[in-house]
Amino acid sequence: MSTATLEDxxxxxxxxxxxxxxxxxxxxxxxxxxAMIVYLAFPxxxxxxxxxxxxPPTGESERQTTDFHCCTIVHWQEIFKVQELNHAxxxxxxxxxxxxxxxxxxxxxxxxxxxRYRFRGRAMTNFVIFLAIAVPEIVLGSSLLALFVQIxxxxxxxxxxxxxYWSILLSHIAFSIAFVAITVRARVQGLDTSLESAAQDxxxxxxxxxxxxxxxLILPGIVAGFLLALVLSLDDFVITNFVNGSTNTFPTWVFxxxxxxxxxxxxxxxxxxxxxxxxxxxxxLVRSRRTRAEx
Amino acid sequence: xxxxxxxxxxxxxxxxxLPPARQGQRALExxxxxxxxxxxxxxxxYMVIGFIVPLAIIVYTSLSTSGLFSTGGKSVFxxxxxxxxxxxxxxxxxxxxxxxxxxxxxxxxxxxxxxxxYWIAFYGGxxxxxxxxxxxxxxxxxxxIRTVQWNFILGTNGLIFGPxxxxxxxxxxxTVLRTPFAVIAGITxxxxxxxxxPLYVSLERIDRRLVEAAKDLYASKAMAFRKxxxxxxxxxxxxxxxxxxxxxxxxYVNAVVLGxxxxxxxxxxxxxxxxxxxxxxxxxxxxxxxxxxxxxxxxLYARALGTEDAALAAA
Numbered sequence: 001m002s003t004a005t006l007e008d009x010x011x012x013x014x015x016x017x018x019x020x021x022x023x024x025x026x027x028x029x030x031x032x033x034x035a036m037i038v039y040l041a042f043p044x045x046x047x048x049x050x051x052x053x054x055x056p057p058t059g060e061s062e063r064q065t066t067d068f069h070c071c072t073i074v075h076w077q078e079i080f081k082v083q084e085l086n087h088a089x090x091x092x093x094x095x096x097x098x099x100x101x102x103x104x105x106x107x108x109x110x111x112x113x114x115x116r117y118r119f120r121g122r123a124m125t126n127f128v129i130f131l132a133i134a135v136p137e138i139v140l141g142s143s144l145l146a147l148f149v150q151i152x153x154x155x156x157x158x159x160x161x162x163x164x165y166w167s168i169l170l171s172h173i174a175f176s177i178a179f180v181a182i183t184v185r186a187r188v189q190g191l192d193t194s195l196e197s198a199a200q201d202x203x204x205x206x207x208x209x210x211x212x213x214x215x216x217l218i219l220p221g222i223v224a225g226f227l228l229a230l231v232l233s234l235d236d237f238v239i240t241n242f243v244n245g246s247t248n249t250f251p252t253w254v255f256x257x258x259x260x261x262x263x264x265x266x267x268x269x270x271x272x273x274x275x276x277x278x279x280x281x282x283x284x285l286v287r288s289r290r291t292r293a294e295x
Numbered sequence: 296x297x298x299x300x301x302x303x304x305x306x307x308x309x310x311x312x313l314p315p316a317r318q319g320q321r322a323l324e325x326x327x328x329x330x331x332x333x334x335x336x337x338x339x340x341y342m343v344i345g346f347i348v349p350l351a352i353i354v355y356t357s358l359s360t361s362g363l364f365s366t367g368g369k370s371v372f373x374x375x376x377x378x379x380x381x382x383x384x385x386x387x388x389x390x391x392x393x394x395x396x397x398x399x400x401x402x403x404x405x406x407x408x409x410x411x412x413y414w415i416a417f418y419g420g421x422x423x424x425x426x427x428x429x430x431x432x433x434x435x436x437x438x439x440i441r442t443v444q445w446n447f448i449l450g451t452n453g454l455i456f457g458p459x460x461x462x463x464x465x466x467x468x469x470t471v472l473r474t475p476f477a478v479i480a481g482i483t484x485x486x487x488x489x490x491x492x493p494l495y496v497s498l499e500r501i502d503r504r505l506v507e508a509a510k511d512l513y514a515s516k517a518m519a520f521r522k523x524x525x526x527x528x529x530x531x532x533x534x535x536x537x538x539x540x541x542x543x544x545x546x547y548v549n550a551v552v553l554g555x556x557x558x559x560x561x562x563x564x565x566x567x568x569x570x571x572x573x574x575x576x577x578x579x580x581x582x583x584x585x586x587x588x589x590x591x592x593x594x595l596y597a598r599a600l601g602t603e604d605a606a607l608a609a610a
Contacts, residue, residue, distance in 0.1 A: 029410055029413070029414040029418070030414060030418070032410055032411065032414070033410070033411045033414045033415060033426070036407060036408075036411045036430070037426075037429050037430060039484075040430055040433045040434075040484070040487060041429075041432070041433045042448070043433070043436075043441050043444035043445055043448060043484075044432075044433045044436050044441070044444075046444050046447065046448055046454065047436065047440060047444050050447075064447070066447065066450060066452060066453050066454060066457055106337045106338045106341055107338055109334040109335065109337065109338055110334075110335060110338035110339070112334060113331045113334045113335045116331075117327065117328070117331040119328055119331050119332070121335075125335065125339065127597060128342055128346065128347070129342075130593065130597065131346075131590075131593060132342060132346050134537060134538070134541055134589065134593050135541075135586065135589060136541055136542055136544065136545025136562070136585060136586070136589060137542065137545065137547075138545040138546075138547055138561075138562040138565050138566065138582070138585070139350075139353075139545060139565075139582050139585055139586045139589070140346070140349075142353065142565055142566075142569050142578065142579070142582045143349035143350050143352060143353040143582065144345070144349050145569060146349060146352045146353050146356055146575070146579065147345075147348060147349040147352055149575075150352050170345070171345070173341065173345070174341065174342070174344075174345025174346060175345075177338055177341055177342060177345075178342070181338065231435075234437070235437050235438050237437075237438055237439050237548060238547050238548070238562075241547075241566070241570075242566075242569065242570065250437065251437050251438065251439040251440075252439075254437070254439050254440060254443065255439050255443075255548070255552075258443045258446070258552070262443060262447075266440065266443075270436055270437065270440045273435070273436070273437065274435050274436045277435030277436075278432055278435055281428070281431075281432070281435070282428075285424065285428065
């Protein structure tokens, strides 16, 4: 457009915007995006499809093979066939639920404080949270192991945490708090503070103003934080692998099992968890859409 | 808990009788500060015990001698700097390899995620959030399972190379598993959302009128992108770099599932030193070196964008 004459400017000031050139290059980005979506989804599709794979009997326990024979639902019917896997799943849930609940309870307050108040130590708190999120899991996992080993060898107050369920739970709470805190903080910062003052002007005491006005408004942030903590806990491998002792969660069991080849039940359970995750996410999305449409 | 924000004080007109909740602003201010610390206490305490103390113990262990490298030997603190020289002497090539892999994978992640995030943010229209959702959905599958699936797909006779080999397009002993290619491809895949999310958020925030203004001022499309969109998306790019590069460097799962002895990354070495060989002091030194590198990057980043923005981008 550097050669534009005065005439162009006067008669067609909007020409550069209003005449999109219909060239083939405009297809590059959409096609690329779709290709990326397919690439990102590919392993998941493989996982789902192979949960219906007919595995030729070899006499040993069933292991997934690359030869795909369509189709059987026998692995879905025998979803509980692998005992160790069931147990690992149970541990995963028994860790994830309390860990997410506790982390949400504690982390919500941290997020609230960071979003609402200015105080000494605020920047420091923000930085610790940032570090907790950015530090490589391998460092966090190894340092948590060092903590449990140290406690185990010195037994302060006669207390110690054996490596296993409890050490996994405590570690999961530790790394989840930061994620809940930032999720809630983001929500609190987006809040109109005049709403709460309005409530107080209308003779609501601070407690009532908080529970009737502020809390309902930040609730979506708290729910999102809880779900995030739940997913992080269910999915964690590296940190768990350091502190689990001989207790297996779903990820650590799958990791161990694949050295021999994965049993088809792994595909089945992977698909189940995936479906649940997607369903919850879609539900959240629809609900937030609806509340936005209402307001 | 819910007190009026501090700026309200100035807005109370003279002679107006305050409702009871708004009386005694100064006392409230003091109480508010106390309330803030009280609410912060449980989370702060947990983060100190679950995060600061463990990191301190790691630093302490890294400067200790342990009589026996077996489980029985207790470590004794002795300013044992030799742990660091041992760690660096033995494993400097592994550190360099991890950094190189992570750098390549980070560039790939951003190179692939940027155009995608850009198109969705600028041209996605009403499908924006649905399209972006489609990108995130695969990551609802457990990290370990995803990596195992790639192992399955890229396997010697796997989904891709099996058919190619039976068609004779690829030689029979060809394999990508256990090569740097497989490891880099794996970490690129697994950390893609950590690049896509901040990029998308920063691109989506850009005011379209700025781009239009650039075009009104006779900037070509490419020029408008280079001079307006790209600089405004720098915070997203920074966030994407730190959110991918740092965890990639410490990766363990991809290096073990997709890699081999020649593609070992530092995460594998640390894990082995801790859990298999029980060489706690050297293992701790290896961790501290990795953490120090990460801390430098994080501090630079926090300096550039502020801690708040940094953590926000992480969300």
